[in-house]
Amino acid sequence: MSILSENIRYLRAQLKYSQQKIADDLLITRGRYAKYEDGDTEPPIEILLKISRYFRVSIDLLVSVELRRFPMDELLRLPDNRILLPITIDGSGENKIEIIPYKASMGYLNSYADPEYIETLQHLSLPFLRNGNYRAFPVEGDSMPPFKDGTFIIGRYIENIQEMKIGKTYLLVTRTGFVYKRLAELDEKSIRVVSDNSFYEPYRIPFQDLLEIWEYEYSLMKDYDFSDGNTQEIKGMFLSLKDDIKRVESHLKR
Template sequence: MSIFSDNIRFLRGKKEITQQELADTLIITRSRYVSYEDGRSEPPIEVLVKISKFFNISIDLLVSVDIRKYPLDEILRLPDNRIVLPVVVDKLGNNSIEIIPQKASMGYLSGYSDPEYIESLQRISLPFLTNGKYRAFPAQGDSMPPFKDGSYIIGKYLERIDDLKENKSYVFVTLNDGISYKRFKSKNEKSITVTADNSFYEPYEISFYEIVEIWQYASGIFPEDFEPYHFENHNLKDMFLELRKDIRDLNIKVSGLKEEQNSIG
């Protein structure tokens, strides 16, 4: 027996279907399916994909996690055959918010789909955040005003890219940049365009392939020393950054004119 064989036996039982019915769905013989469930053989990748899609459970969870330990009714099902697990609630039924630690944020890309990693995170509950799955991400760098180092951005999980709204803020988890807080600008067939609230940074594109998760901004947790006047400081800082940006653009134009003159001469 294996984790995979235990999982498919368990999942088939939850669906209350026979081995023959599942084998017919997978377009294989019953004896072949039984060999998978008994752990005597392993399915080829094409059959494994069919099993994964049938149960709506990602392949990595099917083969590596004993899902019998997690109530299926508390699993939040996501598109593209991915699952966030578990959805934890407190004694009052409020949704728990997992907090991604500042020091461990770089490990989120490898741990976001690992139940043990998610379960190890600290949690809080905010009664005014309901009807969704929420997670708190650390703010880092100067591209996220008014958030600064030590702040946390609470995001609500967004299931579809089509649900992005122009000029709204989101936490994007991507293969290249990891965790970033950006404002959505536009979308085309292959990518989205986002921009930082700090105007010094240019808008840029993120391909659909790079996107791991999207969390819509819901609330923020600020350091103890955060005060309203910090907004004014950010505005002043933005003025200097904008000036630097203008100087940089001017230098680029001047260089271009010089190249044109040299080519003409």
């Protein structure tokens, strides 16, 4: 069964309605509605819109989030275009800053709306980042100097695309991965983003390809982790530096 079929089955159970009642309200046959709940067929967009309005839950939530994980009264208060954001909270009630590890982009894309996955992430707390929800993402490449491989961009979650501002930088979670870019243009269907490194061409991202938007707040350099296989590499760096120092000292003594 798909997430959609599980969700509409769950929502109907919460309302304690029969399949026949909902089918009548949607102006379709009970057999047709039953196929949507069983996952045998997917509803066309016009029926999906009706289902979304009927249950007062956005299409994005219906097709991407397991609704049984969240209290119904919280779901019903969500604005129509808001993506539900799972977060972790420490014992004092303060939001933690989850850290998305390197080489985890596909794992995050598959599980960004899963609270259990978010809870498994390492986290940190920064006392000067309190108002909002924050997450740390790895940056790779050289398109946004001075940030290089090893940098983590900490972004503040943006709920509505219209909150984005021209000229500011954003960590964008798209259907294909993470990108850190500067917003150059915002229209009715897409955004145009640019790199601070002029070598890279600007490009557009359609709204439907945007999963999450995080506005830049802070950056952190990633320290070496001696437990992840980098030990020999670091030893080599120090040995090479030691040899260079010896050569310089030998040259000065001549």
